[in-house]
Amino acid sequence: MPKTRNDKNDQQSSSRRKIKSDPKEGKPKEEGVVTLNNKNNNFNSTPKNLEEKVHLLIERKQKTLHKKEKIASKKESKSGSGQQMIQALDVYTASSSSTEECVAKLRADPENGLSQAEATRRLGFSGYNEFEVKKSESLLGKYFEQFKNPLICLLLSSAIVSTVMKQFDDALSITVAVMIVVTVGFVQEYRSEKTLEKLNRLVPPTAHCIRDGKSVTFYAKELVPGDLVLLNTGDRVPADVRILESIQLQIDESSFTGENEARYKHSNLIPANSRTPHVNGIIVNGHCNIECDGGIEHLDNIAFMGTLVCSGRGKGVVIGTGANSKFGEVFQLMQSEESPKTPLQNSMDQLGKQLSFYSLGVIGLIFFIGLIQGRPAMDMFTIGVSLAVAAIPEGLPIVVAVTLAIGVMRMGNRNAVVKKLSAVETLGCVTVICSDKTGTLTKNMMTACVVIAADDCQAEVTGTGYDPSDGDCRLQNGELVSGSERHPSIACVIEIGCICNNAQLANGTVIGQPTEGALMVLAMKTNIDNLCNNIRRLHEIPFTSDSKWMAVQVEQLNKPGEVETLVKGAIDRILDICIGYLENGNIKMLMTREKYDQIIQTASGLGQSGLRVIGMARGSDMRSLYYAGLVGILDPPRPGCRQSIEIVQSAGVSVKMVTGDGLETATSIGIRLGLHKQNDNCLSGPQIDDLKDSELEQLIQSVTIFYRASPRHKLRIVKALQNIGEVVAMTGDGVNDAVALKKSDIGVAMGESGTDVCKEAADMVLINDDFSTIKAAIEEGKGIYHNITNFVKFQLSTSVAALSLIAISTIFHFENPLNAMQILWINIIMDGPPAQSLGVENVDADIIKQPPRNVREPLINRSLIISIISSAAIIISGTLFVFYKEMAADNKITPRDTTMTFTCFVLFDMWNALSCRSSRKMIWEIGLFGNRMFCLALVGSLLCQLAVIYFKPLQHIFQTEALTIFDLLFLLLLSSTVFFFNETKKFIQLQRQRRNLQRKHSTSDCNCLGEACLGTQTI
Incomplete structure (x- = not known):
């Protein structure tokens, strides 16, 4: 069974399985098995029974083809030529x-x-x-499909229960929230469902x-x-x-x-x-x-x-x-292939199930306590259901939708069009990026980058693409090459490439071969293209895959009758038909073995660095050609691509190249971009074919480059990574990328160079084809999930605190510290502007450095539960302390008592919301006024609370009375304890993380020092 191999060994024959028959045993035997660079992966060759099957299958394949032809010919002769099916x-x-x-x-x-x-x-x-696209279900069916979301089902159940219990305000608010979310999801899905229909555009x-x-x-x-x-x-x-x-x-x-x-x-x-x-x-x-x-x-x-x-x-x-x-x-x-659910969709589904479980737990606990106390079962059941319904965060789906929509807008400003709302967050938990090479990591614009004349004169070419004004050509001493007079040897090479050329440039694009377009741009950069105007082409010998060179016979207009032959092509083929080489562009020298070997060695060095080497020669006819020099051409990496790859790699995201190119080209670009090191493993498409799914899954994490990959290979690569738990992003621009784009967790297409089918199969389109935009999308995705988590933390801690107060009072026959209108006001704060504004918190600048989140971990995890319970416990303790402190004065509940308790709870909420803006950074690190919408929401809520306390009509509605300035200062200080507690906890966690990071770096330095002492080469 073929394995991955060192990137230097690009021998196609060694990657193929040769099957021969053993005359003694009648069984096939294997030759040319390739070994792995990774010594830990010692796989045996294909089992014997599979070898026999392969051998038999190949024989049967050949026999079947002959049989089919015979059967077809017999059917044709029977049915008559007029009625045959071709x-x-x-x-x-x-x-x-x-x-x-x-x-x-x-x-x-x-x-x-x-x-x-x-x-x-x-x-x-x-x-x-x-192509016939499968008939999709009706619009009405698609709309009702949105209701299958577990969280939506839970909210609908809550609305129904609220209606039965005549709590119409809760039922209405929940129903409106559900309809908004379902409609947004339906519209977004309908717009992105035209994937397969767009295939006909090609x-x-x-x-x-x-x-x-x-x-x-x-x-x-x-x-x-x-x-x-x-x-x-x-x-x-x-x-x-x-x-x-x-x-x-x-x-x-x-x-x-x-x-x-x-x-x-x-x-x-x-x-x-x-x-x-x-x-x-x-x-x-x-x-x-x-x-x-x-x-x-x-x-x-x-x-x-x-x-x-x-x-x-x-x-x-x-x-x-x-x-x-x-x-x-x-x-x-x-x-x-079906597009998989995004990690955020899975998290929301899981959250719905968790909340359902907790709601049933609350109902069961209260019902059980009531039975123990001997209270009426129906009363306790009603109380339990009311509390459970109130605990469900009906504002969560809206916050998620709004947060994702803002993320889409932000990505639009950063040259990325997101087709599915949930796809924005997916990039935040991506662990592997599988990227196509041509047009994605590179510009798909062949560019001349070096010219070496036969007399060893060398010039470097700057600039990329087909814009002659971008860059120039300079000798190694920095002197500019312009015209043919001062630098005849370099000019001679460029002139041949310009004249022996069929490409045309129009508005920055090439009509013809990209390689010839690169040579034409090189001539324009050096002002040598004007020589083509003085040439008349007499005859052409076109390039073929056998000869690997092209020749033209030309005549100069100012020298009638003077005919010359110019040739360009593969360097070894050019040297084979040359009898000498040119010094200074026009002095003819006989070819020696030493000179021949030197040219081949130079060309080989350029080839190993990923350049396409084109040799040039000229002479009076095909029998008297002289080698003039060579041009090194490259499809250049996109600017900033290497830096972006390094950043995402530092964040724990692996980047793998998947290309249809050969090994040498792929590895050279991979090394230039920093995603492939000298001893990393590479795997070819044919080798993937010979691997079982389980074997591919064992190998795939150690492979950085997949070459000679077809659409089927790309699909298997994506599936194998997903099977081992990776969250996969696939980038591409061609038809051959479309299937893998659709199957991946998030498909990213190129907007400028991408085909229509590629764009439609993807979840996100990069308008400027810039890989660095993916880095920005990862930042945005992590920030979105961070904001959603902060919202959930705030809303659930407030809900738990409010409902615990009511539950404690009900169960233990205490006086209720809050009346119905006050509870309704608190519920508005929980789901209103302060809560919603947490979803639009600005993304932390260094959030890209955080590792991808574990998609298997639920949204409400152990850490979040501890944080929710601790915040709720402080709020409950502080609120009950104020309530019983005020009530102790006269041993009865007065408007002042409920006003103090009510205001205390609201202020606790405001401080809690302030601390929930970030779970990682202190408030002064993110800026007290960094989120303008949150500041406005906070000020607006406090003003409304003051109106409830001091405005007479509202005092009557909420049963409150005016408080003194000292009462407010006391409540502000007391309620701030939840803020300072959470900030202290964050400070301790940050200090612990920094110590762990320092310890990790010091250990790494010691390991590097040890390797250096042992003489180990670290790549």
């Missing part, structure tokens, strides 16, 4: 078949195409070339075909297998097409395969034996699917639906439409 061809079968065989299998005409009548007949069998509305011998244009959905399609620059490929003819045809498959270099397409067959069969680990209809290591990115005679023709033209026959295309496979995967 089946779509698998891309691997079509790729390994000649053009004549493909045309024959599809009964197509390579010259005249299908007749309109035949196309109509086939359309009846194959169906339209489009399918072009029209296709250019040949039917009845004529070139026609019609809706792409009417394409059928066997249609003859014409492909031109700028076209979206309308279906899976087997290329029959191509003229410099290049297709951009970056959104599909992850490779940012356009692929040259040809019509030659690709032998099936050039790809090693392997089991892909996916069971389909009870059978193990066998595929090839080559992958679709190596099928250069197939054009895939949804990809873009960036240059050249071609003709091909349709082999697959709709769901039978490779694009259709992605569609089917998306349909089969």
Whole structure:
């Protein structure tokens, strides 16, 4: 069984499982098993019984294909040519078949195409070339779906009980809260449910075909297998097409395969034996699917639906439409995957269950005590139910909705569009970020960064992308390269790259090959592009996957008759056709072995650092070429991306790269970004195919880079991480990322470079494609959960205190310290502005440094329960102390007694709310006036309380009387005890955390010193 390996060993053959037959035993044996860098992971090779199955499956696969062809041909001969059903061809079968065989299998005409009548007949069998989205339930059904939330159910039950007990004010307030939350959730879900329908945007509305011998244009959905399609620059490929003819045809498959270099397409067959069969680990209809290591990115005679023709033209026959295309496979995967509930949704569900349990506990306890005291059972039951209903925080769902909505607004100001409210908080508990490379971690803009001439003169190129004004080209001594006179050797290399080039620049974008676009921008930065205006191209030998070079024969307009040949391509192929090299750009020197080895060594060094090396040569003809130099080109990392990765890693979030690129390119970018170290493990797509789910789950945490990954591989990676308890964020920009984006806990799509399907499958879209925005979203997510926790702490501590006062008085036949109107006023404070304003507390600047929260831990955990009980105990003790102190004077309850008690409780609430603004920092650290809305709410509540005490009409309603200034000062001092208690507790916790952190750092320093003494290299 293949394992992960050192990133230096990028030998594709060693990653494949070679199966040979043992003549003695008749069983297959394995070769080329790759070992792990991690010495602790010692897995054995595949069990024998599985080896036998693989061997038999491969043989059966080949036999089945022949049988199917024979059966199909027999059916055709029986049914007659006029009534046959033409089946779509698998891309691997079509790729390994000649053009004549493909045309024959599809009964197509390579010259005249299908007749309109035949196309109509086939359309009846194959169906339209489009994707059918599953019928969703009605709007009314979606609306009622929102009521399945346990917390919503609990609130509705409370409203019903309140109505039965004629507590209509409580019933009305709870019902209004429920309707607001349910409506907000319904609208948000309805807006984000169009995921699969957007897939059709990548399918072009029209296709250019040949039917009845004529070139026609019609809706792409009417394409059928066997249609003859014409492909031109700028076209979206309308279906899976087997290329029959191509003229410099290049297709951009970056959104599909992850490779940012356009692929040259040809019509030659690709032998099936050039790809090693392997089991892909996916069971389909009870059978193990066998595929090839080559992958679709190596099928250069197939054009895939949804990809873009960036240059050249071609003709091909349709082999697959709709769901039978490779694009259709992605569609089917998306349909089969359900987006998981967010951690916040799970926490709210769990909170609803907890509150239900506690409510039943309160009812049962009071009912039991009443029975012991011999009181009427119905009276005690009524009291218990009333207290339980009052304890349920009906304001919580509104606070959560408001807090999330504000988070969405904040993220919008930071260039991120959030499609689901609950998705904002999810990033706060993410433990792993799986990021696509091309277009996400990198800019997907090939950029020349170094030029080395044959005489070893070297120049560095600054700037990124396709903007010539961004950066320049300078020699190692800092001298600017401009024109061809002062720096002939460097100018010679740039000139060849500019002339031997078919790319065009338009408004900062490239039409053609990205590599050629980078060379064109380099020429513009050095003012050498003007030389192209004095050149007339006579002949061109296009680049092919076999030759790996391109040549042009040109004539200078000011020197008629003087013909020159310019060549660019892979450095080893260029050197093989050169007889010498150029000194100073024009002095011809014979090639020596030492010079050859030096050039190869230089190019190899650039290649190992992740650069794409392009060699340049020129001469009078192809038989007298002289090597001029090379250009190193890179898809540069996004600015600030490395710093953002370091910050999220320091917060306990692991970042893994998942890309369709090869190992060398992936590891070089990973090292540049700081997410991959020299001895970290890497895993390829074919290796993932050969691993069981359980084996992948054991390996996955030690792997930092997944390369040659298809959509199916990305999906397995996300599932494996989720199975071991990780909260996964997936970022991407292409069709190949869509399935994993939907399955992940939160999908993040790129707004500028992302495809429509990618954006629709995601929960959040980064408008500026900046990875650092994810860091901001993590901050926001942690801050939102922090605020929700603070609200719950405040509301439950106030509820417990108020209800305990009533319960104690009722159970032990004490006089009730608060009347009905006063209790109602306290309930308004609990759910009103002071409580709501806790949800909009500003996010702490250093909250990103906090580790991700444990999603398995309930919202009401042990620490929160202790905090709630301790605060409630202080409030109860202080309030009862005031009540009995005032009542002791005349041994009866007067308006003054209830006013003092009532005001004391309200002031306790205000101080408690102030301390609940942050559970981590002292009040002077977050700023006394840092939350403007809270300050306004607090002042407004205090003014209202003073009105209740001193305003005559309200005195009559609330049964209060005026208090002296000394009474208020006494109550302020007494009630502040809850604030100072909580602040002291926070101070002690902070000191303990700082000591632990210092102890951890000192231990780490000692370990590093020990390693240094032992000579251990720490990476």
